[in-house]
Amino acid sequence: MKMTNRVYGIIGIKSIMANWNADFTGRPKTTSSGDIFGSDKALKYPMKRMWQNQGEKVLYIKSYKIDPKGKGEEKDKLQPKNLQERYEEIFAPAKLDGKISSKQILSNLFSAIDVMNFGATFAGKDNNISIMGAVQIGQGFNKYSQSNIEIQDILSPFRNSNKDEADASSLGSKIMSDEAHYFYHFAVNPENYNDYTKMLDNFEGYTKEAYDKFKEAALISATAFNTNSKLGCENEFAIFIECKPESKLYLPDLAQYVKFEKAEKNIINLEALNFISSFTNDIEKIEIYYNPYTTQDIKTNLNVEKRNIFTREVM
Numbered sequence: 178m179k180m181t182n183r184v185y186g187i188i189g190i191k192s193i194m195a196n197w198n199a200d201f202t203g204r205p206k207t208t209s210s211g212d213i214f215g216s217d218k219a220l221k222y223p224m225k226r227m228w229q230n231q232g233e234k235v236l237y238i239k240s241y242k243i244d245p246k247g248k249g250e251e252k253d254k255l256q257p258k259n260l261q262e263r264y265e266e267i268f269a270p271a272k273l274d275g276k277i278s279s280k281q282i283l284s285n286l287f288s289a290i291d292v293m294n295f296g297a298t299f300a301g302k303d304n305n306i307s308i309m310g311a312v313q314i315g316q317g318f319n320k321y322s323q324s325n326i327e328i329q330d331i332l333s334p335f336r337n338s339n340k341d342e343a344d345a346s347s348l349g350s351k352i353m354s355d356e357a358h359y360f361y362h363f364a365v366n367p368e369n370y371n372d373y374t375k376m377l378d379n380f381e382g383y384t385k386e387a388y389d390k391f392k393e394a395a396l397i398s399a400t401a402f403n404t405n406s407k408l409g410c411e412n413e414f415a416i417f418i419e420c421k422p423e424s425k426l427y428l429p430d431l432a433q434y435v436k437f438e439k440a441e442k443n444i445i446n447l448e449a450l451n452f453i454s455s456f457t458n459d460i461e462k463i464e465i466y467y468n469p470y471t472t473q474d475i476k477t478n479l480n481v482e483k484r485n486i487f488t489r490e491v492m
Contacts, residue, residue: 179381180388181422182461184365187432188220188395189414189445190317191471192357194327197410203352204326213319215359220314223402224394225291233290233390234267237297261301275303282306284377293387296369311369311383312391315430317361320437324357358413358443362432365391392417396466396486412486413468414445414475418453419461426459442473451478 190197198219200206205213222238229235240258244251258266261273268285271277282304286292296310331349367383374382400411420426434449445467453460463479466486475483483492 178385180365180367180383180385182424183367183420183426184388184417185420185428185431186363186395186415186417187435188314188317188361188363188412189435189467190215190220190359190361190399191411191413191468192354192359193409194353194355195407195409196351196353197357197359197407199352203350205352205354205357213324213354213357213359215317215319215361217314217316217361220317220361220399221291221295223398223407224391227394227398227401228290228390234288235291236263236267236286236289237291237295240266260299264301273302273304277304279304279306280377283308283373284380287373287377287380290387290390293383294391308373309369311365311367311387313364313366315362315432317359318432319354319357319359320435321356321358321439323439325355327353327355329353353409358437360414360432360435360437362430363395364428411468413443413471415466415486416447416481417464419463420459421461424459426456428453440473443471444474444476445472447475447477447479454479 196203196205198206198215206215207213225235225238229238240263241255242258242262243253243255245253247254264273264285265271267289271281271285273282282299282301283306286297286299286306286308292308292310294310294312295314296308297306299306299308329351331351333349365383365388370380370382374380395415396412398412399407402410416431418428418431431450434447436446436449438444438446453463457480463481465475465477465481465483466489467475467483468486469492484490485492
């Protein structure tokens with residue numbers, strides 16, 4: 178079913194003795210002024226992994242191959258697939274051979290759940306396609322002012338064979354933040370796909386089904402993504418502000434209004450968002466999901482429905 182209303186919201190990610198989004202030095206990503214933040218890609222990747230594990234078609238995710246027919250050093254070497262190889266893998270028997278139409282490529286792209294939600298930049302053979310996604314996610318800034326960077330030395334069981342003088346095991350390091358709380362703004366605008374409904378047969382645009390899958394991923398994908406550096410990163414908060422279908426309300430970056438405080442447990446302060454109560458005629462409903470076991474209070478005067486982020490029960 179086609180979705181007709183816009184949604185605005187915030188996704189909160191907790192990181193305890195973990196590294197939610199590292200830069201190329203291995204340290205948590207920071208701005209030039211030293212503020213810790215996570216990119217939208219850091220949030221989208223666990224979502225894509227969750228969808229892929231559930232059997233959904235996901236195009237823009239790293240996958241690998243070992244090519245026994247490769248030439249030279251590429252033979253039998255593990256290497257990432259290129260865009261054409263990934264496309265032909267998940268949309269088989271489709272081939273990017275120059276004979277396929279842009280219309281067919283678009284239809285295939287929209288059948289992938291990550292493209293349906295986040296859009297795509299597709300630079301394929303004879304086809305350069307750019308799709309502005311229905312779901313747009315901003316940068317997630319850490320709102321906990323007492324965050325510290327921790328460096329843990331790690332002893333490797335192997336010596337570094339690239340160093341002639343190495344006669345002992347090599348040392349490595351694991352860099353983490355002791356505690357950080359990232360808050361991401363997101364906006365869902367189904368109107369972004371209106372033009373494609375006119376171009377493609379049987380394409381109704383952004384669907385309620387696609388939104389429901391995004392919403393589910395926004396609530397659990399970080400918690401489910403337990404890699405070595407991400408163990409300790411969890412979904413701890415999300416707010417969904419659903420506009421009425423006829424609404425002309427457009428909201429700014431909502432994450433800028435969040436304050437994070439510490440007491441006996443965490444306090445997420447949304448009082449700066451109370452201005453939204455002026456737009457009750459435009460809003461269908463507001464839902465807040467949070468972890469009640471680590472969060473003491475959600476400060477807000479908005480008319481919201483609060484739910485346990487794990488059980489989804491109303492609190």
